[in-house]
Amino acid sequence: MLNIQAGSCVRYYAKHSSCTKCEHICPTKAIKTQEGGIAINQSECIDCGACLGICPTEALALREFDVNSFFFDFLKSKEQVISCKSNFVCLAALSLDHLIALGAVKEVVLDIGHCKECDIAPSCFAQIEHNIDEANYVLEAIECKPIEAKEVAKVADEKANRREFFTLFTLKGALKTKQDFEKRLASLEDQKISVEQIAKIREKSIPNRRKLLYTILQKIDKPSSYRYLENEHLSFTSDKEIDSSCDNCSLCYRICPTQALDSDARGAKILFDPFLCVRCHLCHDVCEKDSIKLAQFYDTKEFFEPSVKILAQFTITRCEDCGNPFSYFGGEKLCPRCKIEDEEAKRLWGIG
Ligand code: SF4
Ligand code: SF4
Numbered sequence: 001m002l003n004i005q006a007g008s009c010v011r012y013y014a015k016h017s018s019c020t021k022c023e024h025i026c027p028t029k030a031i032k033t034q035e036g037g038i039a040i041n042q043s044e045c046i047d048c049g050a051c052l053g054i055c056p057t058e059a060l061a062l063r064e065f066d067v068n069s070f071f072f073d074f075l076k077s078k079e080q081v082i083s084c085k086s087n088f089v090c091l092a093a094l095s096l097d098h099l100i101a102l103g104a105v106k107e108v109v110l111d112i113g114h115c116k117e118c119d120i121a122p123s124c125f126a127q128i129e130h131n132i133d134e135a136n137y138v139l140e141a142i143e144c145k146p147i148e149a150k151e152v153a154k155v156a157d158e159k160a161n162r163r164e165f166f167t168l169f170t171l172k173g174a175l176k177t178k179q180d181f182e183k184r185l186a187s188l189e190d191q192k193i194s195v196e197q198i199a200k201i202r203e204k205s206i207p208n209r210r211k212l213l214y215t216i217l218q219k220i221d222k223p224s225s226y227r228y229l230e231n232e233h234l235s236f237t238s239d240k241e242i243d244s245s246c247d248n249c250s251l252c253y254r255i256c257p258t259q260a261l262d263s264d265a266r267g268a269k270i271l272f273d274p275f276l277c278v279r280c281h282l283c284h285d286v287c288e289k290d291s292i293k294l295a296q297f298y299d300t301k302e303f304f305e306p307s308v309k310i311l312a313q314f315t316i317t318r319c320e321d322c323g324n325p326f327s328y329f330g331g332e333k334l335c336p337r338c339k340i341e342d343e344e345a346k347r348l349w350g351i352g
Contacts, residue, residue, distance in 0.1 A: 056207075
């Protein structure tokens with residue numbers, strides 16, 4: 001059974017959201033996006049999990065299978081193969097965060113030998129291939145071994161094997177609470193990670209899998225040099241720019257679900273932390289002036305030493321009429337609302 005956490009799905013809290021990722025990948029058309037949310041037809045859902053991997057905000061979850069729990073167990077085990085025939089749901093359920101984190105610390109083989117004959121391949125296989133390519137693009141840039149994707153020799157009794165795995169999985173229990181997750185995340189921590197660094201990331205409202213990725217990347221050696229990745233080849237994060245058309249309306253940083261976009265206390269600066277961006281596209285969807293843009297490159301330094309940059313700066317002054325602070329661009333010191341009222345009054349009186 002598929003569950004949606006409405007508080008995490010960007011469609012629920014922003015009617016301008018253009019996100020339709022889950023609807024597009026769903027092989028049975030069980031998900032329909034609609035104004036103000038999504039509708040799930042549970043009788044059509046086949047629990048493949050493909051929508052889990054693609055949802056930018058980790059808003060979807062299967063009741064019977066938790067990818068983060070799998071991640072912890074797989075990391076500890078000697079197993080290298082992830083296969084829909086023995087230990088996993090559809091490989092599309094593995095997000096880029098999971099793939100990169102696993103690939104950074106372990107040799108991983110994705111068993112794609114069953115995809116060709118699979119009924120849901122037309123919806124999911126291209127995404128699986130894309131995820132592997134993108135994960136390897138990042139892994140190569142941070143000097144880690146690529147993830148292997150190949151056909152793995154079939155196990156004797158696939159059904160029994162899979163049944164056994166899911167029974168075990170259910171017995172162990174998925175991560176039911178935030179505390180369960182935090183506890184298991186802490187078990188991955190390395191002595192060299194500073195407590196402050198971890199706390200800083202944890203207090204952010206980023207998906208658990210991004211916290212996982214951060215913890216794993218702090219455990220491994222930094223690459224010998226940082227590289228620039230093409231932003232257009234990334235789908236799970238991004239670096240941004242804001243052009244001079246921005247009028248500091250504040251919508252983007254007030255709506256960003258992860259606080260990747262933020263402002264200083266006075267509202268005089270728009271700040272951005274690329275590592276926190278989950279590429280949900282919401283900031284672009286709400287920006288009427290289309291002032292926020294993808295930067296050309298993403299610096300791999302952000303994976304290891306996340307930083308906050310200033311995307312735009314404004315002069316904040318008080319409106320001479322109402323006294324409220326506003327972004328001043330020259331001319332009369334009137335805030336946008338008072339300016340409109342002033343112009344309307346002038347029109348009414350036939351002056352100006
Ligand atoms: S992919 Fe996630 S954020 Fe996007 S509409 Fe579906 S549930 Fe919402
Ligand atoms: S910066 Fe934009 S794309 Fe990135 S998480 Fe925030 S709203 Fe989404």
